[in-house]
Amino acid sequence: MxxxxxxxxxxxxxxxxxxxxxxxxxxxxxxxxxxxxxxxxxxxxxxxxxxxxxxxxxxxxxxxxxxxxxxxxxxxxxxxxxxxxxxxxxxxxxxxxxxxxxxxxxxxxxxxxxxxxxxxxxxxxxxxxxxxxxxxxxxxxxxxxxxxxxxxxxxxxxxxxxxxxAAPALPEAALDRYVAEKATLQTALRARESEIAKLRESQSLLTGQNRTQNMELSRLGKELSQMETRLAQLNQGLDSYQVQVSTLQEKLRLSTDRLADKNQLLDTLAEQLKQRQDEIDRIMQSRSMRLTAPIRRLGRLFRRPGP
Missing domain, CATH: 3.40.50 (Rossmann fold)
Structure with a gap:
């Protein structure tokens, strides 16, 4: 590597x-x-x-x-x-x-x-x-x-x-699709359960139900099992995504708090910088600086190298 x-x-x-x-x-x-x-x-x-x-x-x-x-x-x-x-x-x-x-x-x-x-x-x-x-x-x-x-x-x-x-954040559209798919499966499940109930009622009334009806009932039972399995998987996935969303929300909150702390630090530093600049301005405008200006100019004149 x-x-x-x-x-x-x-x-x-x-x-x-x-x-x-x-x-x-x-x-x-x-x-x-x-x-x-x-x-x-x-x-x-x-x-x-x-x-x-x-x-x-x-x-x-x-x-x-x-x-x-x-x-x-x-x-x-x-x-x-x-x-x-x-x-x-x-x-x-x-x-x-x-x-x-x-x-x-x-x-x-x-x-x-x-x-x-x-x-x-x-x-x-x-x-x-x-x-x-x-x-x-x-x-x-x-x-x-x-x-x-x-x-x-x-x-x-x-x-x-x-x-x-870190997994990428789950898009809201994808979460909405999972919720919609879960609701659709629940509706279909209730419809299948109702259909199975009707078939079972018919079976109790018609003792001579033929083999085709038995095969249809078996098929519907398998579909119901598959839907229940899929519904359980969706519930598990939805719980996982909800945990991820909560975690991301907490991280966002912490990031917001840290940003506020940084902004406060910037304000403090800016205030300190302004105070120092004000102090320098006061010194430069003081009477002592004006009185000693000729002396400083003479000093620079004497320090200037000769021809």
Whole structure:
């Protein structure tokens, strides 16, 4: 197995753990190396690409000296590269958010068909500088192309849940079809039961019922059994879907709460930034700064190199 990661992001330890646990693995840390490996390696050798969420990746590059614009463009180029390779080598390349691996290590090992090991205990994702994260989010929002790439990357990636690989959300139309099919079967079942009751009544009145009537009764009995079995399966499936819907609703609620917390943090940071700017403005407009302005200009004059 080939494992690719971005060395600019905090995924080194995670990749080392995966490589040690999987045994025969090759670690790649550049897009050129990944491209060469996909062209040269055995087509049956799977490739696992661990990437970092857009805002975190941009903030980490900013922390290393990139401007917000350059960081977003660099991340967008990398995301477009990964999506292109995933489309071209769909059966080989799998995209995984590193945060999901950290949050669901057991499910991730099950998905890779690797034995669970206590040695695979990834460190939690670094929290990062909240100010840089806020700037990264604003820079991404200002770049519609990058936003689109982030959404496409997330849609093309493997997701996990507490029960393993996360199944796609059941569309409302499909749920409605199951409910409608159940109601139709119940109606048909009642009709069959009524028909069987009539036949049995006729059988009690006509002691000389012929063989054809007996065969018809047997056929209806089989159909009734099949309908009851199908109805039981539909009831079981409907219960399962209802549990999934409840789980998704709870996750949505938690996501909404987390979003509210982030919005509150942004408001706090904005207020702190405004207070600091006001303090700087007061200092720059103070009487002492105006009185010492000639001295600062003389200092700059004397520090100026001669001809």
């Amino acid at each position: 080939l494992i690719w990661h971005d060395p600019y992001n905090e995924t080194d330890t995670l990749v080392i753990l995966l490589a040690e646990l999987s045994g025969d693995s090759t670690v790649l840390d550049t897009t050129d190396a990944l491209a060469d490996a996909l062209d040269e390696e055995d087509a049956s050798n799977p490739v696992l690409c661990l990437y970092t969420r857009a805002d975190i990746a941009v903030a980490e590059r900013m922390e290393q000296g990139d401007t917000a614009t350059d960081a977003v463009e660099t991340w967008a180029d990398q995301a477009a590269f990964l999506l292109g390779k995933q489309r071209r080598h769909r059966r080989r390349v799998t995209l995984v958010d590193a945060d999901l691996v950290r949050n669901a290590p057991v499910e991730f090992l099950d998905w890779l068909k690797l034995e669970d090991s206590e040695s695979f205990a990834p460190d939690p994702a670094p929290e990062g500088d909240p100010v840089l994260l806020m700037i990264a989010e604003l820079a991404l929002q200002a770049n519609p192309a990058a936003q689109s790439l982030a959404e496409e990357l997330q849609a093309a990636s493997v997701t996990f849940s507490e029960t393993g690989l």
